[in-house]
Amino acid sequence: MRSIKIGTRNSPLALWQAREVARNLQNNNYKTDITPIVSTGDKNLTEPLYAMGITGVFTKDLDIALLNNEVDIAVHSLKDIPTQLPHNIEIVAVLKRDFPQDVLVRKSTSKNKELHELKIATSSLRRRAFWAKYFPETEFCDIRGNVQTRLQKLEDQDFDATLFSLAAIERMNLAVDYEFLPMMISAPAQGVVAVTARADDHEIKELFEKVNHRETQICIDIERNFLRTLEGGCTAPIGAFAEINDKDEVRFVGRLCSLDGKKCMEIDEIFTWNDQENFGEKLAHIILKDGGRELMQEIKLHLQ
Structure with a gap:
C-alpha cells in the first residue's frame, strides 16, 4: 500500500x-x-x-x-x-x-487595564483594524513567531496584550487565560x-x-469566495464567518474595514444553501456596491 x-x-x-x-x-x-x-x-x-x-x-x-x-x-x-x-x-x-474565534491574551501586569488602555501587539491588518474600530486610540506594535514565541514575547516585551486564534491555543493545550472578543469577526476559513x-x-x-468534512467545506467556500471577490489580489482587513445547520440554512457575517478601522462595511445574512449559487461572491458584491470598491482602492494605495 x-x-x-x-x-x-x-x-x-x-x-x-x-x-x-x-x-x-x-x-x-x-x-x-x-x-x-x-x-x-x-x-x-x-x-x-x-x-x-x-x-x-x-x-x-x-x-x-x-x-x-x-x-x-x-x-x-x-x-x-x-x-x-x-x-x-x-x-x-x-x-x-473547531475553534474559529480570535481571543485576547494579556500579560499579568495589565489585568486591571480597560480594553481601550491596552497596547496591543499584532501584525495582522485585520486584527488591528477591527480592534481600532472600537478602540481608535490604541497603540499597536508588530509581533511575529509561533504561538509559544509570541507568548514569551508577551511576557518579555513592552506591550500589554496580543491577539490569537483560539484554535492555536486549544490545539497546543496551552494553559493560557484568554478573553473572547465578540466584535472580532474571524479571518475567512480561520480554525x-x-x-x-x-x-x-x-x-x-x-x-x-x-x-x-462537508459542512465545513460549504462554509469555507462561502468565506473564501467572499474574500476573493473583495480583495482582487490585495491584502485587506476582511472578516468572514459562515455557519450551517442540518437543514442547510446558513448564517453569514462579513466585514471590510479601512486600515485605521474608521470606515467599516458589514453584512449579516441568513439563507438556504444550494450548490448552484456562489453565495460568497454575491455577498461580496453587496459590500462592493455599498462603498467597498472605493474602500478597497484606498487600502491598495496605502499598502503600495
Missing part, C-alpha cells in the same frame, strides 16, 4: 495539524510519513507579514515541494492559503472546523485545517473524499 508523504511547516502547531491529517489517513488504513519544511514566513520573523507580500508567504515552500513531487500532500491552516492557488495545486479536503495536493493526482483526490 502507498505511504502518503505529508508536507508541513515545522512549527508545533503545524506539526499538530499534520498529525491530525495523518490520524485521519491511518483510520482509513493508509501509512503516512510527515516531512517538515521551513517556510519563508517562518524564516523571516522580523518583518510584519503585510510588508512581506503576505499572500502565500506560509504556503509557497510547501507548494514547491508538492510540485516537485517531494511530498504527496501539504497541510496548512486554511486561512494562510491564498484564494488563487498555483497551477496544478488544489485543496482536496478540509477537516471539521480550519486544509489539505492541498497536485490536481493531477487522482488517487490522492479520491482518497481525500473520505476525509473531507
Whole structure:
C-alpha cells in the first residue's frame, strides 16, 4: 500500500495539524510519513507579514515541494492559503472546523487595564483594524513567531496584550487565560485545517473524499469566495464567518474595514444553501456596491 508523504511547516502547531491529517489517513488504513519544511514566513520573523507580500508567504515552500513531487500532500491552516492557488495545486479536503474565534491574551501586569488602555501587539491588518474600530486610540506594535514565541514575547516585551486564534491555543493545550472578543469577526476559513495536493493526482483526490468534512467545506467556500471577490489580489482587513445547520440554512457575517478601522462595511445574512449559487461572491458584491470598491482602492494605495 502507498505511504502518503505529508508536507508541513515545522512549527508545533503545524506539526499538530499534520498529525491530525495523518490520524485521519491511518483510520482509513493508509501509512503516512510527515516531512517538515521551513517556510519563508517562518524564516523571516522580523518583518510584519503585510510588508512581506503576505499572500502565500506560509504556503509557497510547501507548494514547491508538492510540485516537485517531494511530498504527496501539504497541510496548512486554511486561512494562510491564498484564494488563487498555483497551477496544478488544489485543496482536496478540509477537516471539521473547531475553534474559529480570535481571543485576547494579556500579560499579568495589565489585568486591571480597560480594553481601550491596552497596547496591543499584532501584525495582522485585520486584527488591528477591527480592534481600532472600537478602540481608535490604541497603540499597536508588530509581533511575529509561533504561538509559544509570541507568548514569551508577551511576557518579555513592552506591550500589554496580543491577539490569537483560539484554535492555536486549544490545539497546543496551552494553559493560557484568554478573553473572547465578540466584535472580532474571524479571518475567512480561520480554525480550519486544509489539505492541498497536485490536481493531477487522482488517487490522492479520491482518497481525500473520505476525509473531507462537508459542512465545513460549504462554509469555507462561502468565506473564501467572499474574500476573493473583495480583495482582487490585495491584502485587506476582511472578516468572514459562515455557519450551517442540518437543514442547510446558513448564517453569514462579513466585514471590510479601512486600515485605521474608521470606515467599516458589514453584512449579516441568513439563507438556504444550494450548490448552484456562489453565495460568497454575491455577498461580496453587496459590500462592493455599498462603498467597498472605493474602500478597497484606498487600502491598495496605502499598502503600495
